[in-house]
Amino acid sequence: MNSYKRRYDEKWNFKEGSMNELNHQIHPYPAMLMPLIVRNLLKKYGKGNNTVLLDPYVGAGTTLVEAQFYGAKQAIGTDLNPLAILISKAKSIKYDFDTLKKQIQHFSEYKKQIDYNIDIHSNEIHNFSIRDSWFKEKNVIELAFIQRYIDNIADEKVKLFFKVAFSVVVRSVSLTRNGEFKLYRIQKNKIPEFNPNAIQEFLEILDKNYQLIYDYSKKTSYDTQIEIYEMNSKKLKSIEKFQNIADIVITSPPYGDSHTTVAYGQFSRLANEWLKFEEANKVDTNLMGGRNKVDLDTKFNIKELDDTIEKIKEFDKTQKNSRHPAVISYYVDYIETMESVATTVKKGGIVVYVVGNRRVRNYELPTDIVTSKTFERLGFTHKETIVRDILNKRMPSKASPSNKEREQISTMTKEYIVIMEKR
Ligand SMILES: C[S@@+](CC[C@H](N)C(=O)[O-])C[C@H]1O[C@@H](n2cnc3c(N)ncnc32)[C@H](O)[C@@H]1O
Numbered sequence: 001m002n003s004y005k006r007r008y009d010e011k012w013n014f015k016e017g018s019m020n021e022l023n024h025q026i027h028p029y030p031a032m033l034m035p036l037i038v039r040n041l042l043k044k045y046g047k048g049n050n051t052v053l054l055d056p057y058v059g060a061g062t063t064l065v066e067a068q069f070y071g072a073k074q075a076i077g078t079d080l081n082p083l084a085i086l087i088s089k090a091k092s093i094k095y096d097f098d099t100l101k102k103q104i105q106h107f108s109e110y111k112k113q114i115d116y117n118i119d120i121h122s123n124e125i126h127n128f129s130i131r132d133s134w135f136k137e138k139n140v141i142e143l144a145f146i147q148r149y150i151d152n153i154a155d156e157k158v159k160l161f162f163k164v165a166f167s168v169v170v171r172s173v174s175l176t177r178n179g180e181f182k183l184y185r186i187q188k189n190k191i192p193e194f195n196p197n198a199i200q201e202f203l204e205i206l207d208k209n210y211q212l213i214y215d216y217s218k219k220t221s222y223d224t225q226i227e228i229y230e231m232n233s234k235k236l237k238s239i240e241k242f243q244n245i246a247d248i249v250i251t252s253p254p255y256g257d258s259h260t261t262v263a264y265g266q267f268s269r270l271a272n273e274w275l276k277f278e279e280a281n282k283v284d285t286n287l288m289g290g291r292n293k294v295d296l297d298t299k300f301n302i303k304e305l306d307d308t309i310e311k312i313k314e315f316d317k318t319q320k321n322s323r324h325p326a327v328i329s330y331y332v333d334y335i336e337t338m339e340s341v342a343t344t345v346k347k348g349g350i351v352v353y354v355v356g357n358r359r360v361r362n363y364e365l366p367t368d369i370v371t372s373k374t375f376e377r378l379g380f381t382h383k384e385t386i387v388r389d390i391l392n393k394r395m396p397s398k399a400s401p402s403n404k405e406r407e408q409i410s411t412m413t414k415e416y417i418v419i420m421e422k423r
Contacts, residue, residue, distance in 0.1 A: 029060035056233035061088030083268035142198035167271035257289025289330025368416035
């Protein structure tokens with residue numbers, strides 16, 4: 001392992017490439033994989049229509065759609081965030097476009113029946129604890145109207161498609177700032193002039209997404225068997241049918257614990273609430289590193305990681321709050337998950353983790369090395385680590401690691417594509 005090397009390769013920046021490929025943009029999602037990375041990896045390591053791909057952190061389903069586009073035999077994805085499951089399913093199922101079109105036309109007529117005089121505190125209107133702090137009254141009425149309409153759609157596929165558009169609109173009409181992952185309010189003086197129309201936006205998204213899905217349908221045969229599960233990827237090792245199944249794992253794990261890095265739960269919270277997903281407010285705690293109850297003396301036996309954690313611990317002594325518990329908790333979970341993922345891979349199979357090395361207290365955490373060393377311990381050989389610039393990912397270039405502190409530390413500008421092969 002002393003020979004661990006990284007190779008910067010400009011080709012993997014895909015400067016001209018866009019995130020708007022295929023149907024990837026039907027719903028925004030934080031830290032989506034660049035689709036062309038997946039496409040190229042499949043081209044290089046895939047086994048044509050015999051390929052079985054697995055993605056333990058499937059997010060918005062980039063890998064599944066790419067596997068489908070490639071013509072893989074099977075593509076399996078897991079994620080803990082119900083919104084991720086919803087988006088992934090909506091992107092990869094085959095629709096009947098006539099039925100879909102008719103339902104969109106029906107809604108564009110039905111919308112006239114909205115009653116703006118309804119009391120938003122009546123039982124007919126969905127309520128949750130933070131609703132009224134994030135939505136204007138008019139938008140609550142509109143969203144509740146759409147929600148009730150969706151509840152009554154009988155066709156499950158059409159319902160899924162409508163739910164995705166609904167989730168996009170929930171976000172866009174909420175009083176959250178554009179471009180933020182976390183729930184940050186728009187400035188107070190901007191609230192009076194912020195007057196979106198949820199019904200109108202919903203129709204626009206339905207039309208836009210219809211076109212994206214329709215165009216995509218002309219490019220795929222839908223022969224790939226897609227399986228998507230809402231579960232912790234730690235559990236993969238205890239499920240018989242997932243053992244030794246994958247020819248290739250392509251994934252991008254969270255960069256750190258969800259509370260202080262990319263807050264998937266916060267990003268999805270309002271949509272998860274309106275979509276009535278249970279435990280909408282607990283997603284970040286359930287994700288990797290979300291629970292801080294870990295042994296703070298844990299040693300990972302990976303020198304680069306243990307040394308960095310020691311430095312963060314030292315720095316913490318001079319500060320009011322401690323950052324190292326969340327870091328340790330994240331790596332405990334991360335390594336346990338890799339141990340589980342390793343069991344799903346066939347002999348000779350390929351594992352590709354696209355990771356970022358974030359900084360805490362200005363010390364870079366060597367996640368690419370941790371990934372490579374852990375998989376080596378689990379019977380894999382390190383093939384290579386490609387370094388690329390992050391050019392077109394939806395990521396904050398600065399992260400405020402603590403809402404309280406308002407501390408600004410620039411996050412990653414590089415991504416590491418760690419490629420391993422099972423011996
Ligand atoms: C970087 S995102 C994946 C983005 C995805 N590659 C895409 O293109 O949309 C990481 C995902 O990991 C999920 N996640 C975090 N911890 C998890 C766990 N223990 N089990 C399953 N999913 C988890 C998060 O909900 C998030 O969707």
